[in-house]
Amino acid sequence: MSEKIRIGITGYGNLGKGAQSAIKQNDDMELVAVFTRRDPSSLDVGDPNVKVISLDDAEQYKDEIDVMLLCGGSAHDLPEQGPMLARHFNTVDSFDTHAKVNEYFDAIDAPAKEGGNTGIISIGWDPGYFSLNRLYGEATLPEGETYTFWGKGLSQGHSDAVRRVEGVKTGVQYTIPLEDAVNRVRAGENPSLETKEKHFRECYVVPEEGADKDAIEREIKTMPNYFADYETTVNFIDEDEMRKNHSNMPHGGFVIRSGKTGENTNQIMEYSLKLDSNPEFTSSVLVTYARACHRLNKAGDVGAKSMFDVAPGLLSPKSPSQLRKDLL
Amino acid sequence: MSEKIRIGITGYGNLGKGAQSAIKQNDDMELVAVFTRRDPSSLDVGDPNVKVISLDDAEQYKDEIDVMLLCGGSAHDLPEQGPMLARHFNTVDSFDTHAKVNEYFDAIDAPAKEGGNTGIISIGWDPGYFSLNRLYGEATLPEGETYTFWGKGLSQGHSDAVRRVEGVKTGVQYTIPLEDAVNRVRAGENPSLETKEKHFRECYVVPEEGADKDAIEREIKTMPNYFADYETTVNFIDEDEMRKNHSNMPHGGFVIRSGKTGENTNQIMEYSLKLDSNPEFTSSVLVTYARACHRLNKAGDVGAKSMFDVAPGLLSPKSPSQLRKDLL
Numbered sequence: 142m143s144e145k146i147r148i149g150i151t152g153y154g155n156l157g158k159g160a161q162s163a164i165k166q167n168d169d170m171e172l173v174a175v176f177t178r179r180d181p182s183s184l185d186v187g188d189p190n191v192k193v194i195s196l197d198d199a200e201q202y203k204d205e206i207d208v209m210l211l212c213g214g215s216a217h218d219l220p221e222q223g224p225m226l227a228r229h230f231n232t233v234d235s236f237d238t239h240a241k242v243n244e245y246f247d248a249i250d251a252p253a254k255e256g257g258n259t260g261i262i263s264i265g266w267d268p269g270y271f272s273l274n275r276l277y278g279e280a281t282l283p284e285g286e287t288y289t290f291w292g293k294g295l296s297q298g299h300s301d302a303v304r305r306v307e308g309v310k311t312g313v314q315y316t317i318p319l320e321d322a323v324n325r326v327r328a329g330e331n332p333s334l335e336t337k338e339k340h341f342r343e344c345y346v347v348p349e350e351g352a353d354k355d356a357i358e359r360e361i362k363t364m365p366n367y368f369a370d371y372e373t374t375v376n377f378i379d380e381d382e383m384r385k386n387h388s389n390m391p392h393g394g395f396v397i398r399s400g401k402t403g404e405n406t407n408q409i410m411e412y413s414l415k416l417d418s419n420p421e422f423t424s425s426v427l428v429t430y431a432r433a434c435h436r437l438n439k440a441g442d443v444g445a446k447s448m449f450d451v452a453p454g455l456l457s458p459k460s461p462s463q464l465r466k467d468l469l
Numbered sequence: 470m471s472e473k474i475r476i477g478i479t480g481y482g483n484l485g486k487g488a489q490s491a492i493k494q495n496d497d498m499e500l501v502a503v504f505t506r507r508d509p510s511s512l513d514v515g516d517p518n519v520k521v522i523s524l525d526d527a528e529q530y531k532d533e534i535d536v537m538l539l540c541g542g543s544a545h546d547l548p549e550q551g552p553m554l555a556r557h558f559n560t561v562d563s564f565d566t567h568a569k570v571n572e573y574f575d576a577i578d579a580p581a582k583e584g585g586n587t588g589i590i591s592i593g594w595d596p597g598y599f600s601l602n603r604l605y606g607e608a609t610l611p612e613g614e615t616y617t618f619w620g621k622g623l624s625q626g627h628s629d630a631v632r633r634v635e636g637v638k639t640g641v642q643y644t645i646p647l648e649d650a651v652n653r654v655r656a657g658e659n660p661s662l663e664t665k666e667k668h669f670r671e672c673y674v675v676p677e678e679g680a681d682k683d684a685i686e687r688e689i690k691t692m693p694n695y696f697a698d699y700e701t702t703v704n705f706i707d708e709d710e711m712r713k714n715h716s717n718m719p720h721g722g723f724v725i726r727s728g729k730t731g732e733n734t735n736q737i738m739e740y741s742l743k744l745d746s747n748p749e750f751t752s753s754v755l756v757t758y759a760r761a762c763h764r765l766n767k768a769g770d771v772g773a774k775s776m777f778d779v780a781p782g783l784l785s786p787k788s789p790s791q792l793r794k795d796l797l
Contacts, residue, residue, distance in 0.1 A: 159730065159731075162730065162731060163730060166611045166612050166730075167611055239797065242793050242794070242797050243790050243793055243794055246790075246793060263793075263797050268797045270605065270738075272796050272797045273781055274740075275796045276781050276782070276784065276785055276792060276796050277598065277781060277784070279785070279796075280757045280760075280784040280785045280786075281750075281753050281754055281757050281784075282753060283494045283495055284494050327743070389734075393737075402487065402490065402491060402494075402746060402749035402750060402752075402753055403487075403490060403746060403749055405745075406717075406744075406745040406746040406749055407743075407745045408742075408743075408744050408745060408746070408749070408750050408753070409721075409741075409742065409743040409744070410598075410741075410742055411739075411740070411741045411742070411743070412602075412739070412740050412741075413737075413738075413739045413740075413741075414736075414737065414738055414739070415655070415735075415736075415737040415739070416734075416736050416737070417733075417734040417735045417736060418730060418731060418734040418736070421730035421731055421734055421736070422609075422730060422736050424730075425609050425610060425730055425736070426609055429608045429609050432608075447782075447789070447792075447793055447797060448781070448797075449780065449781050449782030449785075449789065449792050449793070449796075449797075450780050450782055450789065451780055451781075452777065452778050452779055452780045453601055453604050453605060453776070453777050453779075453781075454604070454775075454777030454778055456604065456605065456608040456609075457604055457607070457608045457777075458608075461775070461777065461778065462571050462574075464604065464775075464777050465570050465571055465574060465591075465775055465777070466570070466571055468600050468603045468604050468607075468777075469567065469570050469591050469596045469600045469775060469776075469777075
């Protein structure tokens, strides 16, 4: 093994912690520093070998870090930090505001090129591996339809909406694919389906003492945008059960491409994920793409990239001939 | 749309015919010629715009073909034709003799580089998309296990073995994953499983008139290497049913990566194919990689490549920014 790839992490929430743990699973990498907007002395990353540095001082560490993993959020952190850091570092991020992805790509591309760096954006599973499978699917079977189902998974936005309902102490919401819709797609029927025809919404709610449960259920089920259009169930539980059964962040789903090649030949390509922890998986994908980012940059391939621009072999620590021998 | 990618096909069996039909589904490509070892005048490709040329004269067409799809078999055709054609053409093939893949890679690499050509080898689904998913799986979840299940699918070699049994008029064999094994893997158990513990074998046999069915069944079930180690069922049917229900070449299977990220977080990545026609799907993948082959060559990236070396975006007719907008 040659020298390890030196990784920095910006942001130490679920994603940053997941990245720290994923780096430990990869012998060819080491975590050098966590960069934070907080007071560095207030942050304990549980490892004396990892420096904790103020994000304001990041630039001073440009020669100590091969790839910076941007573990902030897409709404506020990445649009500000991404372009700033791409000027000084190779970066990998999980930017997921779909409507702004090309705008963000350009915002990374210019400073990355100026700094001679490589910035891979929108890494994770959706955007991420789901996007890849949509691409492989439509490229391979041009005459067909692509379906994305999400879940069973915890939806943060919808859980927040449930928790804002009067009389709700706490609550979570799971998005779950409708089995009948999944089966029709898997059978090659190529139905026309909107998101609400593919999923239902399951809520678990701890009510405040004395709250009107019927009113809570009614308010959730009729909430516009979030629930009104969907088949929705509301289950009332106590705090113990909430803690015991609903404190993780599972997620997953499928991407199905259903196409025809000959007159009557259906071909179904399906990709699915069943994740006990959504943020830990996303972090693992970020870390995998850090290896590719480092290699692309060493090969002089600078500027912004998406997953579509990264050859799969660059993700593995194995050599090309080893990969062919082991996996082809 | 700029000029179409001009495709040649070498070999006109199931794979070559499938490629011809797949090319019609891609507006940016056109089939220019089929090259054959047979007498060209004896071959009808059903399209007056497609030339039929003797393989011996292929070299004369090097300026009329952008990518040559090698649709011959791995046992005899490709080891001979691949290196010869790679000197004059960009090539894409489905070489699938796993034990010789690096040897074959080298045999394509040298003449391709000498001729300034790009040769992509071992394209299809296994080797092919299954290989890719083994790679994405182990790179993303380094602490885990990868499982490949084949089927339900027609196995050519095992069907041939059934047909060689005395008293068998004709027969087919399907390889089918054992549901219990699949479920254990999907549940994250990470069991240790040999091929025979993951699959069973289902045979459909038309006996000769007056043949001893018990003897046929016994001989199949005890046949060394092919069936003796497997759970095997033998069903006797008549020729009508054989023609009606068993004349297609369905196949498919799954690749599952089951890994852990945190202490107790299982993560399951699964890729599956359900194909009505194995050769038509393989051809569709070959055609998709022809586009990538053409682009790699235009970018000066010559020599042998595997699927691992090809960035996914090169497969699609869409531009990078369109891909990000539509699929990311």
